[in-house]
Amino acid sequence: MPAPTIAAPAALEIHESGDAALRVVATSGNAEADWATVHSLAGWLATADVDGVHGAVPTYDSVLVEFDPYLTSARQVRAFVLLAMRQLDFTGATVREPRRFEVPVVYGGSYGPDLDRVAAEQGMDAADVIARHTEKTYVIRCLGAPAGSPMMDGPDFPFPVPRLKDPRLSVPAGAVSVAGRQAVIAPATAPGGWCVIGQTPLTVLDATREPLVPYVPGDELRFHAIPEADFDSLAGQFLEARP
Amino acid sequence: MTGSLVILQPGHSVATDLGRTKGPAFGLPVNGALDQFSAKAANILAGNADNEPLLELTALDFRMRATTDLLIAVTGAPLDLKVGGRDCPQWEPVSVRAGETVAVRGIRTGLRAYIAVHGSFTVPTLLGSCAPDTVVGFGLKLIEGTELATQRTTAPITQPHYGLPLFRLGLTKPDFTTHPVIDVTDGPDVAEFGTTADLLFTSQYTVSPRSNHIGLRLGGALPERQLTSEVLSRGVPVGAIEVPSREELLVLHRGRGVTAGYPVLAVVTSRSLDVLAQARPGHTITFRKTTVADATATHRAACLELDRLRSTIQTVFGLLGIGAGERWHELSPASGS
Incomplete structure (x- = not known):
């Protein structure tokens, strides 16, 4: 029988975030390891079902842990997170086989009003931006705002994409956007400060079923360009994992 | 016995609760009553559990009609509350007779008010909460004519000395100010x-x-x-x-x-x-x-205030025979007697 491996807990910072939340940041410096750490921690907290702990929101290198400060406290939750880190097995974590999603996108024009500006900022032309955006297989890193948006490590652009100085009050469902070094699809119409480079005709969010969105962190996604003429014929179809 | 009420003038009102605490893990905001203290107080004063569905009114006047006898409580920002044309107090349980109209006018100094109904009402939920989510398009829309079924009806509690408040529960109401x-x-x-x-x-x-x-x-x-x-x-x-x-x-x-x-x-x-x-x-x-420590202490003091109110209400409602409140219990015989 092999001797059990004792893994040291990954480097961690815990920051106060008001009286009802803590921000836990993994600081190993390895993006993959930090992502795995915060998602394992969030999963552990979700199954532990601790009194007063509402849940956890893991993203890239951090997880927001929310709690009811009447039933527990920042101090107690902090101690609990440290305990969780000792309990977690980072050595043999079983990873679910990722599902794969294909997303058709109409780029530019009224579908992607920021495409040309993003291209100019990157010193590329619009076709290069589209090529970069479609050549990559993205890993869905986390579910974000609004409404369970699939947050992904962005295309390999030369520079980070600045967010809009003044966020839009309304960005349509299906908008395909980039910001910083991230990419995303908007499942629902909402305000947004990201640069919109295209739009998918597919419906991402179905409010009549749980879960509301078809993917989970760890799933994979690819974009492909479609002509504007194909938008209407695909509109209303649901985004489903490829068989 | 179940009861019901009908919305006559929705103003800007929603059916909500204390929020979708399971939502953030799925990328959904928690939502729910924005003034949690007033919402909890309303439910407690109506003899409900803290988290049961209730109505949140924002800024605009509101009217509803009780189709059965109801017991309600209205909290939140200062306002004028009339039931069947009578002036009624906020932050106290109020009896509404079948057919009477509950009218809320002139929400002032603050922005939001809460109406809880004893027995609450049955509304659709998502991830365990009825709180509307405007982004995903979830939530019961309250319009003129919407009927809400309440899970209980409460016979009017009569007060022989007309004009005197029925209850004096002594809750310390929050201050409302234009310079918070x-x-x-x-x-x-x-x-x-x-x-x-x-x-x-x-x-x-x-x-x-x-x-x-x-x-x-x-x-x-x-x-x-x-x-x-x-x-x-x-x-x-x-x-x-x-x-x-x-x-x-x-x-x-x-x-x-x-x-x-x-x-x-x-x-x-x-x-x-x-x-x-x-x-x-x-x-x-x-x-x-x-500091987080002081903020936690302040929050807990407010929760304890609500705990005391809950305990008072359970005693009062139990004695009046309202809802499933406590009754007198037979003492079990002392051992050895």
């Missing part, structure tokens, strides 16, 4: 703002009309981030104060998107989030720095 002081703790990213972070405590801020349940936008002197690097999207707490634009401060409330890429300057305390929920456009806000 809001307690905040340092945000996890306060250092990124350098010395400009202090502007938050030396300036006054005016609530913009663009404010809503997602966040309040405040005009005033803006702290400025000293770094230009992009921030990875992170989970942000309700109450997070950000500076996303050059014009306004953004204070996230319960409808906030769960992740954002703006640094968090400060976080409003749980207790002060209830106060902010009552801030109207044009009101002037002053921020005051506190």
Whole structure:
């Protein structure tokens, strides 16, 4: 029988975030390891079902842990997170086989009003931006705002994409956007400060079923360009994992 | 026996509860009653569990008709409450006879009021909560004629001396003011703002009309981030104060998107989030720095106040035979007797 491996807990910072939340940041410096750490921690907290702990929101290198400060406290939750880190097995974590999603996108024009500006900022032309955006297989890193948006490590652009100085009050469902070094699809119409480079005709969010969105962190996604003429014929179809 | 009520004038009202606490893990905001203290108090005063569905009214007048005898409680911002044409008190249980109209007019000083009905009512839920989510399009729409079925009906509690309040429960009501002081703790990213972070405590801020349940936008002197690097999207707490634009401060409330890429300057305390929920456009806000320990103590004091109210209500309602309250229990025989 092999001797059990004792893994040291990954480097961690815990920051106060008001009286009802803590921000836990993994600081190993390895993006993959930090992502795995915060998602394992969030999963552990979700199954532990601790009194007063509402849940956890893991993203890239951090997880927001929310709690009811009447039933527990920042101090107690902090101690609990440290305990969780000792309990977690980072050595043999079983990873679910990722599902794969294909997303058709109409780029530019009224579908992607920021495409040309993003291209100019990157010193590329619009076709290069589209090529970069479609050549990559993205890993869905986390579910974000609004409404369970699939947050992904962005295309390999030369520079980070600045967010809009003044966020839009309304960005349509299906908008395909980039910001910083991230990419995303908007499942629902909402305000947004990201640069919109295209739009998918597919419906991402179905409010009549749980879960509301078809993917989970760890799933994979690819974009492909479609002509504007194909938008209407695909509109209303649901985004489903490829068989 | 079940009862019901009919919405006559919805104004701007929703059926809600204390929020979708399981939502953020799935990328959905918590939402729910923005003034949690007033919402809990309303449910407690109506003899309900804290988290049962109730009505949240924002700013506008509201009327509903009871089709059966009901017991209700109205809390939140000061307003004029009439039941069957009689003036009735806020922050107390109120009997409504079948056919009578409940009218709320003149919500003032604050912005939001809550109406709880004994027995609550049956409404659709998502992830365990009926709270509307405007982004995913979930929530029961209240329009003229909407009928809500309540799970219980309550015979009127009569008061022989007309004009005297039926109950005097002695709850300390929150203060409502046009110049609220809001307690905040340092945000996890306060250092990124350098010395400009202090502007938050030396300036006054005016609530913009663009404010809503997602966040309040405040005009005033803006702290400025000293770094230009992009921030990875992170989970942000309700109450997070950000500076996303050059014009306004953004204070996230319960409808906030769960992740954002703006640094968090400060976080409003749980207790002060209830106060902010009552801030109207044009009101002037002053921020005051506190610690997580003090904020927790303040929140717990408010919860204990509600616990005392719950205990009083259970005794009173138990004696009056309302709902499933406590009854006299037979003492079991002492052992050895």
